[in-house]
Amino acid sequence: DGGITQSPKYLFRKEGQNVTLSCEQNLNHDAMYWYRQDPGQGLRLIYYSQIVNDFQKGDIAEGYSVSREKKESFPLTVTSAQKNPTAFYLCASSMETRTGGNQPQHFGDGTRLSIL
């Protein structure tokens, strides 16, 4: 079945540590996205990528980094510079949207990150 796989489901970070969240899709989608969800708040966009080897900052990119070396993969690194990383992280993908438009986003099941 086609879909988006996020791993791990739960992740714990120590002080000063970088951690990487995995997102893989087999939907042949061009665009991929990372969101952060905090209790009582809407999803906020961290980074997005419309094509391999290219990505743009979203609304809350500080303390995060990404790469897009393959179409299927869009890993997110939460760096030690992110002082409040505890949240639910969601990855999504869609068909190409460089021209804007009407392609639905499909989501993975999320990774819950906590601080030790």
Place this chain on the structure above:
Amino acid sequence: KQEVTQIPAALSVPEGENLVLNCSFTDSAIYNLQWFRQDPGKGLTSLLLIQSSQREQTSGRLNASLDKSSGRSTLYIAASQPGDSATYLCAPQDFQKLVFGTGTRLLVSP
């Protein structure tokens, strides 16, 4: 900057009721609007996408309408069931990005 508001924040109804969830947004220059469902601790499931040129979209017991000029969308759920219990999120698309509301938490009791 696009801001999205969903009312009510929470809703509890008995099984079988028809109900309406509301979504308003401040910038009407959108490409489309998506409605999602989120179960506790899970990712989002896309329910409906309404293109900016459309007025409504239907899928089974769900009907979503869009009034772009007034910045409003509604999700109508007919004959609600306990399995409909979840948080419902609306998200207008600004060019390449979705902007999310905080959702309506729905509980349908048997």
